Amino acid sequence: MAKKELTTYDKIEMMLYKSREEASVYLTDREMQQKDRWLLCVSKMMENPSMLDSDLVTFLTNGGEGLFDPVSTATAYRDMAAVRRLVGNIKLSSKEWYRHLIVEACKKGIEIAIAANDASGIAANADKIGKYTRVDKDDDALNYDNFEPPVFEPSDDVTLLGDGFKEIPNLEEERAAFRALFKNDKNIQDALIIEESQDDE
Structure with missing residues (x-):
């Protein structure tokens, strides 16, 4: 299976909090510039959680108050989308x-x-x-409705049970021999079937 190629976003996210020296080994100059812009935007948004999209675009197109080279409006909107995603996709936030x-x-x-x-x-x-x-409330108990039972897939492969379990090569022959072992044993008695009455319920 071919290995999935990382997107620019993936690469920058992985290197977001690495040192410049370490990040520059993996990122191109262009990606390093994007990383710097994104970090500054994340910082501004954390300082001002109610910051509008238009303010962020203006910050980017103006060169971050001299902290980086100004970018086009299109690039600013792309940066803004990436930054929003980095801080938890605020437009679809939790x-x-x-x-x-x-x-x-x-x-x-x-x-x-x-x-x-x-x-x-x-x-x-x-x-x-x-x-x-919710500091006035008790900590929420576990919601067991969110737990899903394990799904077991039937299999006739006994080796799935782990070490110590081996597949019997001639299983049907083994079964036939085992049945024959007890077939003519006179001491074998059928189990007594006890009917359950209504009073027992």
Whole structure:
């Protein structure tokens, strides 16, 4: 089977947090420039979780405030898509990311409320943080509905059971000989069948 060739995204993701010296061994100059842009964008987004796509595009087309060479709008949108994917694909983000956004906004709200000496504002934002982080709830128990039972595929290959199990070459002959061993034994008795009554149920 042919080995799947890594995309540019795959290569940069693998080298994202490696040193420049180590990353430059695997990445081309162009890919190194992309890596630098992506890291700066990830950093900006983590500092400002509510950053708009248009702001990120402007940051890229303006050369990251002098940190890298400006790129075209098309390249900026491609970079933005890769960056969004790196931080968890925000456009299709999980509850965890939205929870993060809400908590960050509430923390900012608490700062503003403290500056305004607004006790009710502090309490309201703290209450929101508690609600969305669920700190007032017990840790969720395991949801056994999400567990899937193992799927077993029938097989007549006894060697699948591991070491110590060997396939019998002439199985039918062995079976016939084993049956013949007991066929004429006069001491063998049929088992007594006991009918279950209604009272036993």
